[in-house]
Amino acid sequence: MKSETADAVLEARHLRHSYGARRVLDDLSLRVGAGEIYALLGGNGAGKSTTLNIFLGFVRPGSGSASVCGIDPSTAPDEARAALAYVPESVALYDHLSAYENIDYFLHLAGANRHRTSVIDPALDDVGLVASARGQRVGGFSKGMRQKVAIALALARNVPVLLLDEPTSGLDPRATAEFNDLLEAARKRGIATLMATHDLLSAAAVADRIGFLREGHLDEEVAANGGARFDVDALFRRYSERRESRTA
Ligand SMILES: Nc1ncnc2c1ncn2[C@@H]1O[C@H](COP(=O)(O)OP(=O)(O)O)[C@@H](O)[C@H]1O
Ligand SMILES: [Mg+2]
Incomplete structure (x- = not known):
């Protein structure tokens, strides 16, 4: 057993x-x-x-x-x-922040105060969020793009x-x-x-x-x-x- x-x-x-x-x-x-x-x-x-x-x-x-x-x-x-990382049916993000800033902020809330910048870009690379979208406000993102941000956060948190x-x-x-x-x-x-x-x-x-x-x-x-x-x-x-x- x-x-x-x-x-x-x-x-x-x-x-x-x-x-x-x-x-x-x-x-x-x-x-x-x-x-x-x-x-x-x-x-x-x-x-x-x-x-x-x-x-x-x-x-x-x-x-x-x-x-x-x-x-x-x-x-x-x-x-x-x-x-764990939880991705609900509609991903809640701060609409006035960019993809990068959202991940940085949530990592900060999760207690990661160091080395944040070194994990965010590789995570965004892994989920395939194009570089031109990373600095844009997520308010205009599609559901698929919001999921990419949520999963990039999961990868960056290393859960x-x-x-x-x-x-x-x-x-x-x-x-x-x-x-x-x-x-x-x-x-x-x-x-x-x-x-x-x-x-x-x-x-x-x-x-x-x-x-x-x-x-x-x-x-x-x-x-x-x-x-x-x-x-x-x-x-x-x-x-x-x-x-x-x-x-x-
Ligand atoms: N907080 C709740 N209070 C009462 N009934 C609920 C609650 N959450 C879910 N239910 C009921 O429990 C059943 C299963 O719901 P849920 O787990 O959301 O199913 P699924 O995600 O497979 O659609 C449904 O009949 C739903 O209406
Ligand atoms: Mg359900």
């Missing part, structure tokens, strides 16, 4: 959670290792954001536990948050965990492809990435494993086969069969 849990950077064990009488998570367990991209796939209301909020320490599970680098966010939320909520909703195909490349930058740095999404295509394009969240637990987990990507047609059939059987 011990060796099995040793290399999980993110782990959920038998999570159960209800809002009032509504049971949302019902025995959800998952693990994400270093350098791994895990897509938690499910429809609206499946419990994806609730799961992320448990890792963030914003929601305390009714039972079961979560851990972020061995830290339990329900008892040590600040420590857990210090180990081991990245949580993303519906990162591709509202992105056009080109921005989606760029987003997929962004996750590769995180993977190269050995970051454990958990992405909550209803976008099967994006999950299939980037994830190492996909967990199908249904009725509060993972009713199936599929892994990309070595270097081969997922068979999207087969995944789509399985995903839609599930949805049909649920609505039948």
Whole structure:
């Protein structure tokens, strides 16, 4: 048992959670290792954001536990948050500041008072934010560009965990492809990435494993086969069969 849990950077064990009488998570367990991209796939209301909020320490599970680098966010939320970067569906930035200034400011808030300048440009290079955009106010940035800034901040903070909520909703195909490349930058740095999404295509394009969240637990987990990507047609059939059987 011990060796099995040793290399999980993110782990959920038998999570159960209800809002009032509504049971949302019902025995959800998952693990994400270093350098791994895990897509938690499910429809609206499946419990994806609730799961992320448990890792963030914003929601305390009714039972079961979560851990972020061995830290339990329900008892040590600040420590857990210090180990992770969270990219919500709409990234909150200071609109009157530039990309560079936003990262510099958030790094300062995170307690990094030295060497900030030496980590910001390499991080912006890694996410592919063009040099001409770095000094511009982010107020006019698209969702895709704001995500680049948020992920560059994660890289600059050198956190081991990245949580993303519906990162591709509202992105056009080109921005989606760029987003997929962004996750590769995180993977190269050995970051454990958990992405909550209803976008099967994006999950299939980037994830190492996909967990199908249904009725509060993972009713199936599929892994990309070595270097081969997922068979999207087969995944789509399985995903839609599930949805049909649920609505039948
Ligand atoms: N703070 C809350 N209070 C009450 N119900 C909530 C709350 N947050 C989420 N829910 C409900 O829990 C279910 C799961 O929500 P959520 O985790 O946001 O799902 P997803 O992110 O997969 O769409 C939904 O039915 C939602 O309405
Ligand atoms: Mg959600």
